Amino acid sequence: MFSFELIAQSTKDRARAGVIRTSHGVVETPVFMPVGTRGSVKSVSPEELLAAGARIILGNTYHLYLRPGCDVIRRFAGLHRFMHWDGPILTDSGGFQVFSLAKLAKISGEGVTFQSHLDGSSHLLTPEKSIEIQTCLDSDIVMCLDDCIQYPATREDSWEALEITTEWAQRSKRTWQETQTGRNALFGIVQGGMFRDLRKRSAEELMEIDFPGYAVGGLSVGEPAEVMLEMADYTLPTLPETKPRYIMSVGIPENLIELVALGADMFDCVLPTRNARNGQMFTHYGTINISNAQYKEDTEPLEPGCECYTCRHYSRAYLRHLYMARELLAYRLNTIHNIHFFISFMKQIREAILANEFESFRKAFYRKLEN
Ligand SMILES: [Zn+2]
Numbered sequence: 001m002f003s004f005e006l007i008a009q010s011t012k013d014r015a016r017a018g019v020i021r022t023s024h025g026v027v028e029t030p031v032f033m034p035v036g037t038r039g040s041v042k043s044v045s046p047e048e049l050l051a052a053g054a055r056i057i058l059g060n061t062y063h064l065y066l067r068p069g070c071d072v073i074r075r076f077a078g079l080h081r082f083m084h085w086d087g088p089i090l091t092d093s094g095g096f097q098v099f100s101l102a103k104l105a106k107i108s109g110e111g112v113t114f115q116s117h118l119d120g121s122s123h124l125l126t127p128e129k130s131i132e133i134q135t136c137l138d139s140d141i142v143m144c145l146d147d148c149i150q151y152p153a154t155r156e157d158s159w160e161a162l163e164i165t166t167e168w169a170q171r172s173k174r175t176w177q178e179t180q181t182g183r184n185a186l187f188g189i190v191q192g193g194m195f196r197d198l199r200k201r202s203a204e205e206l207m208e209i210d211f212p213g214y215a216v217g218g219l220s221v222g223e224p225a226e227v228m229l230e231m232a233d234y235t236l237p238t239l240p241e242t243k244p245r246y247i248m249s250v251g252i253p254e255n256l257i258e259l260v261a262l263g264a265d266m267f268d269c270v271l272p273t274r275n276a277r278n279g280q281m282f283t284h285y286g287t288i289n290i291s292n293a294q295y296k297e298d299t300e301p302l303e304p305g306c307e308c309y310t311c312r313h314y315s316r317a318y319l320r321h322l323y324m325a326r327e328l329l330a331y332r333l334n335t336i337h338n339i340h341f342f343i344s345f346m347k348q349i350r351e352a353i354l355a356n357e358f359e360s361f362r363k364a365f366y367r368k369l370e371n
């Protein structure tokens with residue numbers, strides 16, 4: 001079971017609000033998805049995620065396949081019961097980690113061979129295998145294996161990766177149709193490097209295969225923000241209006257709001273969780289580094305007015321103390337605030353779109369940041 005309903009469209013730009021329905025619950029878009037790499041959003045429990053506003057999380061196929069492995073997760077009929085998260089889960093294909101983490105990743109027509117970063121064991125990840133693993137995880141949104149190239153990449157390399165991505169998307173869809181239980185959705189991933197015509201070609205080839213949703217991949221791989229936004233600006237309108245559009249692995253609030261304006265619906269990024277563990281906290285007035293000496297005796301909450309558990313109960317001075325003392329609670333409290341910030345930011349954006357006031361919300365957002 002999967003559907004997407006578009007419920008509001010901004011009249012001054014391409015921002016839109018929608019509802020995704022999955023067999024594990026409803027997700028209102030635009031949405032930010034916290035990343036639960038190894039079956040856990042680092043340092044927080046599912047109850048804390050829910051309280052922070054999270055309704056859908058992401059799991060990483062590469063990590064879960066290597067450890068604990070499908071044999072373990074199958075005993076729980078999927079990742080939901082294994083990790084005690086009842087809401088929707090999106091899993092990536094494993095491709096990105098194979099290229100960034102594994103050793104000796106080698107691509108062929110068949111798939112990617114690689115050596116585990118854990119124990120050096122050899123594996124072959126094919127489009128079929130990726131669907132099989134994601135089906136075992138009982139993921140609500142399954143991603144096709146794609147060929148993620150480095151930045152910068154030549155036109156020839158970008159072209160070749162696009163062709164492989166299309167062929168793998170066809171094979172992914174075939175396997176998904178043969179094995180699916182009717183409970184999940186398979187998304188295609190647009191590639192094409194930083195070349196407009198290749199992005200268009202990739203989108204067209206994927207639409208011909210026909211997916212219930214589309215992701216724009218290969219962005220935020222080291223290119224300047226203007227190039228990332230230019231590619232998104234060009235690619236997003238080529239995708240069907242009636243399907244959800246997901247921009248993978250981006251990013252800071254300023255990029256998120258611009259991508260919403262360009263018509264994107266779904267986002268994920270490790271930024272709020274990873275930066276929380278490094279003491280960098282997001283607020284509407286910019287980021288705060290909690291280790292900074294100026295917070296030593298500061299009795300105020302991280303962000304006055306924030307309704308998260310951390311801001312309701314703790315001061316900047318206490319959070320700084322925990323962080324400096326390397327107390328484990330620091331990671332948890334910091335993560336709760338950052339996740340709450342990203343999710344409530346998306347909720348505010350959604351409300352502004354519903355009221356057709358997104359443009360004034362966007363201006364007010366930048367005004368606050370400059371203060
Ligand atoms: Zn807070």
